[in-house]
Amino acid sequence: MCKSLQVKIADVTFKNPVMNASGTFQPRECADYVDINQLGAVVVKGISSEPWTGNATPRVAETYGGMLNSVGLQNPGVDVFLQEELPYLEQFDTKIIVNIAGRTIEEYCEVAEKLQGTSVEMLELNISCPNVKEGGVAFGTDAKMVEKITGQVKRHTDKPLIVKLSPNVTHITEMAKAAVSGGADALSLINTLLGMRIDVHHRQPILATKMGGLSGPAVKPIAVRMVYQVANAVDVPIIGMGGIQTGEDAIEFILAGADAIAVGTAGLTNPTAMTEVLQGIESYMDQYNIQDINELRGLVK
């Protein structure tokens, strides 16, 4: 059967709707496990204007059906990224999306500015990381701020801008609308939920930062709900994520209204999860004789 998996997001065409979730895929290391040429896109871990050290360890904790992380956006900064990482990524036949992080609006803008004129295809604005004290989620839980920062960053880039939403809010649709009115070309959701685990034997939190971001299959129902709500509230393309482990999980997000999907935690616990999700999507399409993946988008009303 000749079927099409191509999706288009803000005028960029992806060969298929499967990408990694930012921060869960180090291209060099993951290339041992995943044929990067098969991916719709590679999303680079949060990049800031200067190098960030990240948080103290322990940075990960297991939870029932999920995990907490408090990596804190450890990254080498945009300059090192451009010198050392981007050339490596350019060898692959895939689209490059850079997730950008900052403590101030200016920092976000600086990163966006420095990525001008590069092979980076799109930017993803991370205003939803619960693991940094300043910036991060503080920007992503206030609709006015979401609109403002989106607008500012847009002014420093001519690349399409994805705004990544935090699930730690009362009304996800308000944040989505604010991002769109700030100029977002697409939305991605969800980032992690703020959580905590206590070691009852040592009587202290497992994470050095006490709280961290919850991800993995445990959060999938929340993510699907938010994608569904947002898809019915705004008119921009959506990249859905949160707990996707299989092709059927991916289809669930697409039926809820996602144009593309990202695999995060599942790729940590099973390094070949991304290609398995892709195969799973194809099997589903074969099973139900779907010619074009776009037929399925938002089919559940």
Added chain:
Amino acid sequence: MCKSLQVKIADVTFKNPVMNASGTFQPRECADYVDINQLGAVVVKGISSEPWTGNATPRVAETYGGMLNSVGLQNPGVDVFLQEELPYLEQFDTKIIVNIAGRTIEEYCEVAEKLQGTSVEMLELNISCPNVKEGGVAFGTDAKMVEKITGQVKRHTDKPLIVKLSPNVTHITEMAKAAVSGGADALSLINTLLGMRIDVHHRQPILATKMGGLSGPAVKPIAVRMVYQVANAVDVPIIGMGGIQTGEDAIEFILAGADAIAVGTAGLTNPTAMTEVLQGIESYMDQYNIQDINELRGLVK
């Protein structure tokens, strides 16, 4: 060893900190499985001024490490409760807490009023149910509304009032503070998180109401985080819940700052979960030679 499990919440003394989460325990049916005399308290399912039919089926869906429900507070109304349920509950050596529900502030007040002078020990204000169109979570996600409704209901009762908080908010501590300034004598958290599951084969949501409330071990890290945040923000007793399956789970909430805990979903999948949680708490106390459960409360800072 002679150890004490007694806890005191708003001047009511409970023989131990274990109670059921509202809506997951029908006393008559559950009495086949649980010796109700062993429980710190029984919390009655949401009761409204008139009988409520509840939502269409399917009302439950399984999720990874959790479940969704959209029962929609089906209940016989406060009059039938007083005639038929309360006398049954009075035979047990435990405290009776009634969870009250409404579509308008007046309805909540009416229920509170009718429970005056009865053997009901405390009221729990359910302003966090995501499964009803009006009232429910709409009241619980707006701090001003939380304060107002708490204040109004307080005026119609002389029983201590617990306010049950919704986790579907940006800042749980704001809701907690609002409830306290409205006069709440205690807080309980968390109610369910709004979630959704789609059956990819039938291409429709599993629940008849599309969305429902997520509960079970999957949500525990979110619940522990919220209990920890609230315990550090307000000075009233806290009943912690969300995914408790074992004694160690219960200890986790107590270390985070809960005075008592409730078992919900675990009691559905394992009908004797409540007494097992109680035994687990006792074993933990024995293991670490804890004389009084109150020693553990909020030990994690």
Added chain:
Amino acid sequence: MSQNDKKKRMTAKILDNRQIATNIYEMVLHNDEITRATMPGQFINLYCRNESKLLPRPISVCETDHNEGTMKLVYAVVGAGTKEFIELQSGETIDILGPLGNGYDVNQPVKEHIIIGGGLGIPPLLELTKRLRGKKKIVLGFRDKLFLVNEFKRYADELYISTTDGSVGEQGNVIDLLNRNDITGDMFYSCGSKRMLKAVHQWSIHHQIEGQISLEERMGCSFGACVGCVAKIKRQGKQWEYKKVCTEGPIFFNKEVVFDV
């Protein structure tokens, strides 16, 4: 009654677990206590080992052997839980809870019984068929491959069989069987898909035959705690209220049930 005398999740030993038709398996469990307590029409909860799947899988009891303390279940592979079950080997154990539900009312004064089962609604009728006294007309509709037919034959006064494709027995469904063979009686007992039950309901109204039917709903607990599994049941003729399928059912009198789908 202290906690020690309470009912609880128990372990059952798997004595047999094998395929009997396309996608359909038979499992034999050993547990004296639960077997002895089980009445026709009741069900048990099976629990998954994999703790990512928390909810119970309610499965009707097909047959009980009180001497051996064993019960037979027949189940279809539907999703992740039943996929897990088919991997279980004889000698392994599984967590169960039961017996659950009300079971059929077999104390009605009835001379001619009509037993109507479709697909996976057939197995739950076997133990009932064995226990009923009086004339028994048995009407079974299969998709293609037959199962349990010999067992039913032993207790049948009349036995009617259909398959959807007509490969065995008559071609068609149970309604076709009922109509073509002019089957009547004093009381019918039916289990099957919602669509079938609705059709049987219409047939029964037309022929003014009383019946008991077994309903299915998604369950959160199966023992009455969550109020997840309700069905619309008539109260005094006109009004309906939601009743719990798991404890007030799964067997209801046909005339009580509101079929609104």
Added chain:
Amino acid sequence: MSQNDKKKRMTAKILDNRQIATNIYEMVLHNDEITRATMPGQFINLYCRNESKLLPRPISVCETDHNEGTMKLVYAVVGAGTKEFIELQSGETIDILGPLGNGYDVNQPVKEHIIIGGGLGIPPLLELTKRLRGKKKIVLGFRDKLFLVNEFKRYADELYISTTDGSVGEQGNVIDLLNRNDITGDMFYSCGSKRMLKAVHQWSIHHQIEGQISLEERMGCSFGACVGCVAKIKRQGKQWEYKKVCTEGPIFFNKEVVFDV
């Protein structure tokens, strides 16, 4: 390289799994490919069957037999995952990933090796000990019951043993052994608790002996994807940066590591 040539989670057959000391178990796995690729100091991920537990359990490889394609692991029961592992029977399978990490650098010009292991840090040193050429002084500190001592004895030029309670060997820990016996050499290799490694570090500075040590951190993936497992590693003497224990370690040169606990 297409997806077919990529590394992935694999299945290993369990040949043996039994207790060897209080709370400590030995597991022998069969998997040709992974065994052949494994170097001393590397580890593998074990995955739980129970899907409520998603994260890997990293366990060091104790010994490999390239002819048989088998590897031995020694592990302690710590929490839910290792509790699951001790229930596994010979003949069953387990999901694994590996080999992971960098392993020891055995290409340094060294004449006298000192191998220092404490508790569960002992097993990961066995394969290294077998492969090192030169004089080998082996220093092992146990809590109470000994394990693997005969295996180490075979390759030892000198073997020193202690137990915390003094029930076997000298009383005390590895530092006591090192000091009391004036042990010196050109290069040491150490694995054990953070506290022990820190003490060994101080001892090594005092005696100006270079060493390679194995670090432990909580891991989200163990193959470099999540940046969860970092340790502070010195850069050009003074400054430090976070390096990934799972891919840039777990073995680091002693002088690079910042001990700030």
